[in-house]
Amino acid sequence: MRALTWQGIGDVQVREVPDPVIQEPTDAIVRVTATAICGSDLHLYDVLAPFLKSGDVLGHEFMGVVEAVGDGVDGLQPGDRVVVPFCIACGHCWMCRRGLFAQCETTQVTEHDKGARLFGYTSLYGSVPGGQAELVRVPHADFGPVKLPDNFPDERFLFLSDVLPTAWQGVEFADVGPDDTLAVLGLGPIGQMAVRVARHRGVGRVLAVDLVDERLEYARQWGAEVVDYRQGNDVAAALSELTDGRGPDAVLDAVGMEAHGNPVAGAMIAGAARLPKPVGRQAIDKIGVDRLDALYTAINAVRRGGTVSVSGVYGGAVDPMPLFTMFDKGITVRMGQCHVQRWTDELFDLANQTTDVLGLEDFATHRLPLSEAPDAYEMFRDKRDGCIKVVLHP
Template identity: 40%
Template sequence: MKALVWHGEGDIRLDNVDDPSIIDPTDAIVRVTRTAICGTDLHFIRGTMAPMKEGTILGHEAVGEITAVGDAVRRFAPGDRVVVSSTMSCGVCWQCRAGHTAQCDNANPNGPQAGTCFFGGPGSTGPVDGLQAEYARIPWASNTLTALPDNISDEQAILLSDIFPTAWFGAQLAGVQRGDTVAVYGAGPVGQFAIVSAFRQGASRVFAVDGIDTRLVLALDQNAEVINFNREDPVQAIMEATLGIGVDAVIDAVGVDAQRPRSGPAAADSEQQADEFGQEVAQVAPKTNIQGENWVPGNAPSQVSQWSIETVRKYGRIGIIGVYSPDLMSYPIGQAMNKNLTIRMGNCDHRSVTPPLLDLVASGVFDPTRFITQHEPITDIVDAYLSFDRREEGWLKTVVAP
């Protein structure tokens, strides 16, 4: 079968690899009908989440049809349409029973203290081959898969594999409630859904901060108040808009590959921190393979962390869903403590978050496909990665058909 394979930093290839097979009785095999490219995938190629194992199939979003199940899989059968959760979970340990499925005690082959196990990630998360392929092996299938009703299309379902649940989880982490003002940092795919989630969880005003105009236009279409950090200082803009108070809650949908402003009033302050940011980049990306404009790590890993703390009110709340490398050692914790902030973070508990969102889409209340901007065949997936990695205008969410 064809699959996108990681061969090293800056080196991904569409290879012919062996079809997956049942290894454990809790496994299922899924014929992938839709997969997608996520910003998290870029971290592995840029070198900001390491170490990866050469030969790992990338990708953690998929919709498909089951072709085989292990003997212990009792809730699914060949022919069932399913959406694959990006994180794996057994469904029986204490963490899973509490709904904390991202921290399943059994899914990660590295042991119960290893943390989240997700598809197509570094060695610390398994590694488990990912979903940008024609077929995929799904460990712990009974809890990692969710059945799809007939009235949900593959295009709608692929956005329920990771980014909509992750964004919803981010709003929950930030404690969004009725009447809140919310700042969403990053207006990429997850950031767009974070805006959706914040409004649906009760926010009265949402500020969207990004540096790419086409993304901010989409945010504006959702009635967010938009701030381009290459033209305005986001801290000054948000504090002025909230009469010096700050927002009630912040959702960080950027993470370790943050870019500092290239121009505008915020650029000077960031330039003064260039050496500090450079040290952070050396921490999180000790090995890179930059090729022209591609596979360039973010040049300001803690930029959004700083802005988040500066723009949230005293006793405010921050939810972090942007991916940060375990190797990043800097965080403005003193400023956070001085403001009595609540900071929550982590990987989405997909198995407990996704089903209610599935109902939301199935009922026709919300159609997530408005955020799909590109449709590509798997044969063009490497070129699609290159365009998405360069943050080209108009590239938001790319769906891939194997």
């Protein structure tokens, strides 16, 4: 089969790789009909190189049609149309019973002291071959895949795999309502969807921050008041001015480690990614730092007693934090990998309505064949051609 494989820093290629096979009774094989490039895939493109090896299959947002199931899979059969959550969970362990699916104790990567295994996301998360491919082996298919009707196109359901539940969880963690103001930092796929989710859920005001014209306009079309990062370095002050000097009730960081604003940290991260793999892994795992401009902005901007919700991925081990500010302001910080399955039923019902209330079918800005994935990664990374979300079709 063909699959997008990691070959080196900034180098992904579509290659022929062996077809996946059933390995465990609870496995399924899914033929992919649509897959997407996520902002966190860009961390693999550059930053997390020490945890990848040549030939690793990327991608964690995908859907398709079941081709085969193991003997232990009930409720699925060949021909079923499914979307697959990006975190792999058993559904019955101590963590799963508490809705903490991204911490599933059955699939935890204990050798690296990390949470549940993820599709297509480095040895840190299990080296599970990903979904930017023609076929995927889906472990724990007795719990994970979500059966879909045939009455809507793929893109109505594809984003149930990651971007929609991640944005939904980010807004849920922000704990905002009709009398509140939410600021969203970063208008990539998660930030854009968070704007839509917040407006759908009736949040009073949504302020959206970015530095790309197309992204700002996209958010404005969905009811956000936009703040252009390029108009001044002090975003926290701008958000304070828009909220009577108090600050937003909550700030959602949808940027993570790819933030602008700290060239020194950026150079350190780039250097660690280029070290020999054993040294690079130790550097990132033990002394790694992130570009923290977005997180610092969130902490400085949020009102006293407010909430910072972090959906953007961070990986630093020794990131300095402004604990005095956090303590003095009495803020709440909520973060973490998305517990996708926790939100599945609610979001499936939302996506399956006659009216596409979140604009899921029109969310992608680019639709390309899998063969063009290497160019799509570059375009997405460089924010060229108005690129916000790419869907690939094998």
